[in-house]
Amino acid sequence: MGRAALLRYVPGAVVALFFAALPLLATGSDARYVLKVFTFVGVNALVVLGLALLFGYAGQVSLGHAAFFGLGAYTSAYLTTRLELPWIIGLLAAVLVTAIGGMLLALPSLRLKGHYLAMATLGFGEIMHVAFVEASGITGGPDGFSRIPLAALGGFVFESPQAKYWLVWGAVAVGFIIAGNIVSGRPGRSMLALHGSEQGAVASGVDITGLKVRVFTASAVYAGVAGCLYAHVVGFISPSSFTLHNSVIFVAMAVLGGGRSLAGPVAAALILTLAGFADAVFPGLSRETLAVIQDWQADLYGLIIISVMLLAPAGFAGLYRAGLRSVGVKL
């Protein structure tokens, strides 16, 4: 194996192994907490993977992904709690509902240029938030939806922190592989062509509207699946988790991760999520320091979005590639 191939596959394999083995490594007194935080990282990573497809490969931005996240969560929560259907039905319904929602939103707005999708998703997100709060017969209103059953497959219930962690990170792994296949195949190459020049892509025979609609639908489904997992791992959801603020945080993660990359956005989801739970990785951190970090978190996200777009528009992925290039390896 050549040096380039080694550098390409070995870091990925090491990282994958680390995440798979984390529940076995975390054995201290706070292992439950650490696993809970990293499970939450996985949920965010799944949303950001979808957003990375949209942002990095189709050159579009969504300010409504928290709404798809919430739509998946509420759909599955309603079906499993009120109608007592099995979890897998809830998951499939979450996929179906977010796919339909994504397609209905994308079809009209993607005929238009970039900023229209951004505004349409922002409007959609706010409407969904109003619906989550006001349609209290279905959603439980501002108080939220509690006592959602845990995820279960066959007779196995994902009850222990380890099982929840593996469920979520298993979904991240599957999502990563599917996204990898999308971007390395024909759709991915068409998407890159789109990013370069829309007109050029059209001239080469790419059906841009159809492609963008499919990418947007896929990214909505990623958020929907993440929402379903979140609902059944935590057992409680409320409208405050599905606001514009959350959508902007997802955008910050995708931007920091960088375009044309899947690993970069996952790394960004990891770092930005951990920022608010820094005591999970630095157990010695004082409560005051953590409170200061949490207090300034929103400012930090805003600052990160602006400075990445100005100073390192290719994000983590770009920095990684530049680092490899400086040691003489080209990916």
Add this chain to the structure above:
Amino acid sequence: MGTAELLQFAIAGLKNGSIYALVALGFTIVYASTGVINFAQGEFVMLGGMLSWWSYSMFDVPLVVAGLMGVALTAVVGIVFELVAIRPRKDGNPLALIIITVGGSLLLSSLARHAFGPLEKSLPAFTPGPSFRVLGAAIDRQTLWIFALTAIAVVLLSLLYTRTRVGKAMRACSIDRSAARLVGVDPRSMVTLSFALAAALGALAGLATTPLTQTAFNIGPSFGIKGFAAAILGGLGNPFAAVIGGLTLGLLESMSIAFISSTFKDAISLLVLLLVLFVRPQGMFGRAVREKV
């Protein structure tokens, strides 16, 4: 529903609509000079109220001075934001600029929370006193101030665009950037100026509405969305259309409260936004533009 009640709802609608019109003008001005939507526009409304409140409670100055200070300081924030966050992105990539304004919105609102605290702030009415009665409906004095300030802003803005050198230069830039540069206009300073104007208009909206509705660090996005809905309802890039769009949206909102329900009041402008985007994205007064290869 009686005439008096209907009139009351219409007045409320026009009052909110005037505020939306001021915000929509801000969107339109920045769009004309940069070609992008400024997602931080709503934060200027928040800052206008906040900075006026700060000037008023901090320096013990008359309300009119505090209001002028609030608007001027917000304009300075707009200029700094453009110089620090927009101008350095030299390629003017629309997606990048949009994302930068999204980040700017988050940053400005969180900085405002740190500077002024999380609680609502209020200002006294400009001229205290009882409301006027017209055909059985009540118009309070602050609402008249909102109408007057909006009208003055629109007149001043149209004078600026038609009678002054700098206004004509701004219009020239929005029509053709490179042609404007050829005749000696610096497009970059026109972009800075458009941010200053947009910020001042947003701040004026925030200042005028704070005595009625209070202000807080997190009100920006909802004003932003309504202002954008108004701008797109009229047709982006056209100041006259922005004002009509704002008033129409305000009336639609208050009539839906009158005839349907107030529960989904905030959803009305969002539905209008989505409908216009999907059915007639060029707005009421715009012309459809086709992009060619």
